[in-house]
Amino acid sequence: MSKELLKKVRKIEIKTRGLSRQIFAGEYHSAFKGRGMAFSEVREYQYGDDVRNMDWNVTARLNAPFIKVFEEERELTVVLLIDVSGSRLFGSAIKTKKELMTEIAAVLSFSASANNDKVGALFFGSKVEKFIPPKKGRSHLLRIIRELIEFEPQERGTDIAEALRFLTNAIKKRCTAFLLSDMIDVGKDLKPRYEDAIKIAAGRHDLCVINVYDPRERELPDVGLIRLADSETGREQWADTSSAKVREHFNNWNKTVLDGTMQMLRRYKVDTVSIGTNQDYVKGLMTLFKSR
Numbered sequence: 001m002s003k004e005l006l007k008k009v010r011k012i013e014i015k016t017r018g019l020s021r022q023i024f025a026g027e028y029h030s031a032f033k034g035r036g037m038a039f040s041e042v043r044e045y046q047y048g049d050d051v052r053n054m055d056w057n058v059t060a061r062l063n064a065p066f067i068k069v070f071e072e073e074r075e076l077t078v079v080l081l082i083d084v085s086g087s088r089l090f091g092s093a094i095k096t097k098k099e100l101m102t103e104i105a106a107v108l109s110f111s112a113s114a115n116n117d118k119v120g121a122l123f124f125g126s127k128v129e130k131f132i133p134p135k136k137g138r139s140h141l142l143r144i145i146r147e148l149i150e151f152e153p154q155e156r157g158t159d160i161a162e163a164l165r166f167l168t169n170a171i172k173k174r175c176t177a178f179l180l181s182d183m184i185d186v187g188k189d190l191k192p193r194y195e196d197a198i199k200i201a202a203g204r205h206d207l208c209v210i211n212v213y214d215p216r217e218r219e220l221p222d223v224g225l226i227r228l229a230d231s232e233t234g235r236e237q238w239a240d241t242s243s244a245k246v247r248e249h250f251n252n253w254n255k256t257v258l259d260g261t262m263q264m265l266r267r268y269k270v271d272t273v274s275i276g277t278n279q280d281y282v283k284g285l286m287t288l289f290k291s292r
Contacts (some may be wrong), residue, residue, distance in 0.1 A: 001279055005146065005149065005150060007094060008149050008188075009142055009145050009146050009149060011112075012103065012106050012145050012148075013057050013102060013106070013142065013145060014052075014103060014150070015103070015106075016106035016107040016109075016110055016148045016199070017106075017110045017141060018113060019107050019282065020107050020110035020111040021110075021114065021231055023247050023286070024107060024116050024285065024286075024289070025111060025115070026112040027032065027286060027289040027290070028112070028289060029115055030289075031289040031290070031292040032076060032078075032115075032143055032176050032181035032206070032221030032292075033088040033265070036055075037063065041068075041069050041129070042058050042066045042067065042068055042069065043066065043067065043103065044064060044065065044066055044067075045059075045064075045065035045066060045067050045070055045278060047087075047263055049067050050067070050151075051067075052124070053067045053068045053070070054066070054067050054068075055067060055068045057060075059204075066141040067078075067106070067237075068156065071127065071128075075117060075118070076112070076115070076117040076118070076176050076177040076178070077117065077118045077120070077134045077136055077171065077173065078108070078109075078117050078118065078119045078120070078134070078175065078176045078178070079119075079120045079121070079122060079134060079166060079171060079175050079176070080105050080108060080109070080119070080120070080121045080122070080128045080144070080169060080176045080178050080180065081122045081124065081164075081177060081178065081180065081181070082105060082121060082122065082123050082124070082148065082180050082181075083101070083124065083125070083154045083158065083160075083163075083179075083180060083181035083182065083212075084098075084103060084123045084124065084125050084129060084151060084289065085124075085125040085126070085156055085157055085158040085232055086125075086157075086229075086231035086232040087158070087184065087231050087232055088182070089231060089241050090212055090214055090216075090217070090231060091214055091216060091276035091277050092215065092216040092268065092276060092277070093276070093277040095277050096183060096214075097100070097212050097213070097214060097277060097279065099233045099277075100275065100277050101148070101180045101210075101212050102148040102283060103281065104210060104212070104248070104281050105109075105121070105144070105148055105178075105179060105180060105276070106144075106145050106148065108178055108281040109141050109144055109145070109280075109286065110284075112139065113136065113138075113141055113177075116133035116136070116137055117136075117176075118136055119134055119135070119136075119140070119141060120133050120134030120135070120171075122163060122166060122167060122170075123147065123151055123153070124159070124160075124162060124166075125153045125154075125155045125156060125157055125158060125159070126155045126156070126158060126159045126162070126179055127154075127155060127159065127162055128162060128163060128166045129153045129154060129155075129168070130147065130169065131149065132144060132147065133170075134171075134175075142222070148247075153286060156232045156233075156234075157187065157232050157233075158181075158184065158185045158192075158232060159193075160179070160181060160183070160185045160192075160196035160197070160198075161185075161193060161194035162193040162197075163179075163195070164179075164197035164200070164201040164228035165197050165200075166204075167201055167205065168197075168200055168204055168271060169200050171187060174204065174205055174206065175205050175206070176205070176206045176208070177201070177206065177207050177208070178206045178208050178209075178210060179207065179208070179210065180203050180210045181209075181210075181212065182211065182212055182213050182217070183261050184217075184246065184257060185207065186257055186260070189254070190256050190260060190263075191210050191260050192255055192260060192261055192264050195264055197200070198265070198268055198270065199268050202268045202270050203268075204271065207270050208270070208272065208288060209265055209273075210270070210272070210273055210275060210284075210285075210288070211261070211272060211274040211275070211284055212272060212275055212276075213275075213277070214276065214278075215277070215278045217254065217274055218251070218254045218255075219250075219251055219254075220239075220246070220247045220250040220251065221241060222241055222242055222247065223241050223242075224240070224241060224242050225235070225238060225239070225240050226238070226239055226241055227239075241276065244289040271288060271290075271291060271292055273285070273287055273288040273291075
């Protein structure tokens with residue numbers, strides 16, 4: 001690892017590990033519960049204990065009432081689905097979408113690790129570019145952060161359905177999955193192309209969507225004649241932003257896509273939060289955790 005990359009990884013680690021300790025540890029624990037209750041031990045019956053938990057075998061053997069004690073089975077598997085398509089490099093505010101996704105993913109990783117959960121990562125564009133299977137340990141987390149910072153995809157397009165199908169096939173047991181993307185992956189009818197894949201993945205896993213966006217993607221400013229480039233297809237065109245009609249068409253397109261996406265996520269009861277590159281992602285994640 002180069003000195004420059006090491007410095008970047010360390011900077012992300014210091015900032016996000018601190019946030020996960022100070023703010024998210026308790027919230028994460030209560031928002032993402034384990035698979036259920038596991039038997040822990042037996043102890044003597046005390047007044048007020050639930051008699052349904054009586055251990056009749058031990059009670060008979062010791063001639064005194066004993067009950068079974070259960071505790072929450074905490075360990076989870078967490079998988080981060082990271083959109084590495086060309087549009088992630090856009091940013092008109094404090095940071096790019098890539099930088100924002102990197103910090104959010106790192107915070108989620110450290111929060112999961114603090115709860116002794118395994119963490120894995122899946123990087124996707126128009127195909128699954130890289131999969132890091134879930135594991136524990138600091139060196140494993142630092143590997144994920146390093147990939148978040150320096151990973152370069154082979155293709156620049158977006159196929160969310162492909163990433164969700166890979167998740168469903170690769171992780172057989174129920175896991176907690178965070179999909180970090182701008183969620184712009186629609187057909188000519190402006191409807192999400194990944195609805196079937198979301199339906200299946202949300203039925204099998206605890207899926208959360210973190211919709212990362214830049215404010216300039218949702219509202220075009222009046223700055224005269226500009227050349228717009230599609231970062232995924234490379235197509236360019238001129239647009240006269242001083243025209244109210246042009247701005248309205250652009251804004252309506254984005255509103256239609258966003259509304260359709262949010263309606264679809266609600267339909268399958270997928271928890272979601274939108275976080276802009278000009279916003280404090282701490283508030284966004286707290287909103288997501290508390291909504292569960």
